[in-house]
Amino acid sequence: MNLTLKVWRQKNKNDKGGFATYQVDGISHEMSFLEMFDVLNERLIQKNEEPIAFDHDCREGICGMCSMFINGRAHGPWTRTTVCQLHMRAFKDGETIVIEPWRAKGFPVLKDLMVDRSAFDRIIAAGGFVSVNTGNAQDANCLPIPKPDADESFSAAACIGCGACVASCKNSSAMLFVSAKVSQLALLPQGQVERKQRALDMVAQMDAEGFGNCTNTGSCEAECPKGISLTHIARLNREYLLANVLE
Secondary structure (H helix, E strand, O other), rough: OOOEEEEOOOOOOOOEEEEEEEEEEEOOOOHHHHHHEEEEEHHHHOOOOOOOOOOOOOOOOOOOOOEEOOOOOHHHHHOOOOOOHHHHHHHHOOEEEEEEEEOOOOOOOEEEOEOOHHHHHHHHHHHHOOOOOOOOOHHHOOOOOHHHHHHHHHHHHHOOOOHHHHHOOOOOEEEHHHHHHHHHHHHHHOOOOOOOHHHHHHHHHHHOOOOOOOOOOOHHHHHOOOOOOOHHHHHHHHHHHHHHHOO
């Protein structure tokens, strides 16, 4: 495959940045998108040019590091797929591909395609924990949990914190991420101790980080690589309202 890449280049968070165009040839259909970038960077290094900075880690769709906007879509054209799992067969020979970093106040660009997502870490630190007794694990039968609740909690826990929901939202809202983290604990017995304070603290931290409000357009769910449902946002709203009433 021969491709034209228009890649966002930015030296640091204070640099204005802009697009740079690269021609890449000899790309296999079976390469992942990040492997294609590896090839491009190797060629840039051979020419004594600065390689493109981008985040990656597990390359197995688990870590959520591979945050890129590809042709106007978070993580590219395949639904429920991270960039590391996106393969070049998703594109046509001779195609022009535009690659940008996440665009959100809460995700300042560090360099090129890398953004600072530590805001998510601070939100989790504000309330994403449980008070449990240390020692030997209890027998599973001592904590009966209805199967629907367990399934719903597991679906929320599938969130990898990649930030695609924020990048896709016209308001740069982090409600889907926060709701997933609140929901997975609100549904389990272990999460009941901090249940009220968790909703208050995590929403307060989300607002402090500069994320926007949710207007239920649904773009977050549509672009989420793990298919996190909007129903978790509804649960977060209920948790937050109830916490304020009982405060």
